[in-house]
Amino acid sequence: MITWKSKLDSLIRLAVERSSVTNEVRIGQGLLSDVGVVARKVTSSPKALVVADARGFDAAGPAVVAALRDEGFSADTLILPADPLPVASVGEAEPIRATLAADAGIFPVSVGSGVINDCVKYAAFRTDRRYMAVATAASMDGYTSAGASLARDGFKVTIPTRAPVAMIADLDVITAAPPEMNAWGYGDLAGKVPAGGDWILAETMGAEPIDELAWSLVQEDLAVWLEGPEGIASGDKDAIARLFTGLTAVGFAMEAHGSSRPASGAEHQIAHLWEMQGLEHNGRKVPHGAAVAVGCVASLALFDWILEQDFDGFDVPATLDAAPGLDAREAELARAIHEPRTAAMARIELRAKHVERDIHEIRLNRLRSNWRAVRKRLETQLVRREDMVSKLRRAGAPVSAAEIGVSPRHLLETLRAAAFIRRRYTIFDFLHDIGSTEAAIASVVPRLAGVSALEVRK
Structure with missing residues (x-):
């Protein structure tokens, strides 16, 4: 039987090697402590800005900040309210862009899922810098993609940007996400x-x-990624890891296809x-x-x-x-x-x-x-x-x-x-x-x- 770990070692590793932007992807348990080490590998900046909404920060933010500081980063935070939920729009991303534009030395780190990741991705691209993504739920396929799905002037579009230089998914955090998020x-x-x-x-x-390359990344193992859906509802770690690995492969397919x-x-x-x-x-x-x-x-x-x-x-x-x-x-x-x-x-x-x-x-x-x-x-x-x-x-x-x-x-x-x-x-x-x-x-x-x-x- 094909396991998510075998695909992580083959499919995702090869996708990282092919990527012109993403240098590292880590999916596994207990990985929040790796954030600082990975960030140090991909940036020379001494300053990090952790961007999250309140719910995402509660899930992983303190551990991310601590890991960054352990590696010598000065780590500030920009936390958006979670009620009402942030909106996937250029307007929502603008304060993040303005903060980055004010200091060329900031390395942005998104901590969250779809909206936060896309807003930080857009803001980083607009200010011509790399960013790092820390996933908090298996809720969408855009973590490793090169596009930000945002509303601009009220019209939802996929805006060409850059994929993250690194992405970390701690399965302990993702499995603990509200079940409905992983169902999404x-x-x-x-x-x-x-x-x-x-x-x-x-x-x-x-x-x-x-x-054919993009097709195979998405479709070749799609039936495997969608197996055992009841495990998503029950919080089964293998089922959620399988789902997240599939979503990650899809993101790389979008980057490869453009x-x-x-x-x-x-x-x-x-x-x-x-x-x-x-x-x-x-x-x-x-x-x-x-x-x-x-x-x-x-x-x-x-x-x-x-x-x-x-x-x-x-x-x-x-x-x-x-x-x-x-x-x-x-x-x-x-x-x-x-x-x-x-x-x-x-x-x-x-x-x-x-x-x-x-x-x-x-x-x-x-x-x-x-x-x-x-x-x-x-x-x-x-x-x-x-x-x-x-x-x-x-x-x-x-x-x-x-x-x-x-x-x-x-x-x-x-x-x-x-x-x-x-x-x-x-x-x-x-x-x-x-x-x-x-x-x-x-x-x-x-x-x-x-x-x-x-x-x-x-």
Whole structure:
């Protein structure tokens, strides 16, 4: 059986060797005391700034500060409040950037999970310096990536930055994190299943070829990383270590590819749209991984619908004749997205990916000629919606829109709007290309929401 330790010794070590930025990754128990030693290896600065929110600092901050001081660093702290939770935005990162900009000798150390890591990563990049990440939960895949997923002017984007020079994950800390945080990480990792399907569709239609190195880092062992989901809910150290190792591999895949394509597809478009809308449930911001888990289930439902179709006799001329032009697509966008700033940015994305009839025809002919092989490849890659629902439930992650405060009507509107916010080719663009967006959405939303089609429209 493949163990997370064997993959740490092979896959992750090789990824570090290939990385142009990250020099060291340590995953194991009792590693907080290593922070100072590792920091001393990767920086000559005498000053460290530990950045965390209050919850992350409580989990690991004092030990990190002590380890840095033991190695001769002067270690100051910048602690953000945890209630309300920090927001993944350029605005939230600005005070960190300003603090770093005021002193070129500061070496930043992020202590936390997704939002804190991305904010520090962005601030370090903007002030042209390296940083170190200390993980406190297996809640997302961005620790080792070269992008910061932040809202800028209200629009969620992945901003090119630099990966950390070093990353430490103490499994004692990560296992002790609130179970729901690690469940969110399981949801984020589960999203790589339909994201892989999206990339297969993109390659099939000639929109974007698969990068074999990045693909293998994410997909080759994905089924192994997702094994034993009940261990995530129960706090089993091996299960959580396996999850974290998989998330780390995904981060390196994004760095190697130069974008988030290996890790992000339609499921993230759904999640990012909700994040841009400021989605809250029970008075709390819905976490990224929770939104991705629900987006993953929705995306897999759309893939299930596609796999039920027969494209061998697909009518290419009729589909081309019925396809809306760019003006009509922009009108669809205006009906789907009402917030002005989001709509303006989405319009840029739509124009970047819109193709005229000649390219559209090439895509459809490729599909008709290759559908049987593509179907087989998709069936190998994907997990059926009901099977993924079972895995996510056992991990403790949400699976339905209602669990994160999204009504059936809101879900319908989301699936119509999400296609417009990224130029990346996903199942949404495939459905547009085959002229079946409304048919597919109308079929899956009632099943996802557990209501009748009539109730969805209320």
